[in-house]
Amino acid sequence: MRAIPGTASATLTDVPDPEPQPGEVVIDVAAAGVNRADLLQRAGHYPPPPGASDIFGLEVSGVVSALGTGVTGWRVGDEVCALLAGGGYAERVAVPAVQVMPIPHGVDLVSAASLPEVACTVMSNVVMTGRLAPGELFLVHGGTSGIGTHAIQLASALGARVATTARNEDKLARAAELGADILVDYTVDDFVERLKIEGGADVILDIIGAKYLARNVSALATNGRLVIIGMQGGAKAELNIGQLMAKRASVSGTTLRPRPASGGPDSKAAVVTETVARTWPLIESGDIRPVIDSTFPLAEVDAAHARLESGDAVGKVLLTIG
Known part of the structure; x- marks a missing residue:
């Protein structure tokens, strides 16, 4: 099969076809999502977990073409999407069956590739870790990213008020269309002061890391929960423990990527189960929709990576493969 191994050159290469191990399915890939983790891996900063494929790609959609021993609940020919630890930029991929999901009704096969990573990330962090409740105030940084566009919609569907940051009026307008109530242009305004006017955020989903740590804590409400899932602004910062305790x-x-496939409440299987149970009905009802910025053929991976790295994308960038 053709695939793009996760090296700096990102060259389309012939590699052996995957064979399903016990508990795995093989998917003939229709499309793969492009994520910042792919850019980090390409730069040599985010190697795949031990035992995972070194081929780029953390999510795909496609058609089941083979079953490993012990697999139940799936059949050859099923249209699915899946969360991966690697291997998605390829014509075929083997994945643990517990990380495979049905495609929500009303979503086409290619667009479904935009869902696994964002839906599972937001469910695991905003709901399972952050415990966002109806009526609470939720802040997501980078509201027009793949994560941000999904997080705004899920939080709004759950009955929360939603605040977001973005870098210009056009992006903030797109965030408002998705359900954001409080809009902060971070190049002009201070999100901390804006959130303090609202009494502080109950849950903050942060992709920036060190650069925003002190300001995020300042923006929290009493009993607030800050969940950090990225380090675009660095990995080390001082934490005012007194402020946190007060x-x-x-x-x-x-x-999400290094978690075990199964084996407990923090496993990928647990996250996938919760995502299908709670997010898929909201997609099927129209409360959440996939937001696709652009699609590129697999051979144009450089252009797809450049689009994501530019910061201009609104929603997901996809590679079409099948």
């Missing part, structure tokens, strides 16, 4: 607040840092 607010009875918490700071969590999580990743």
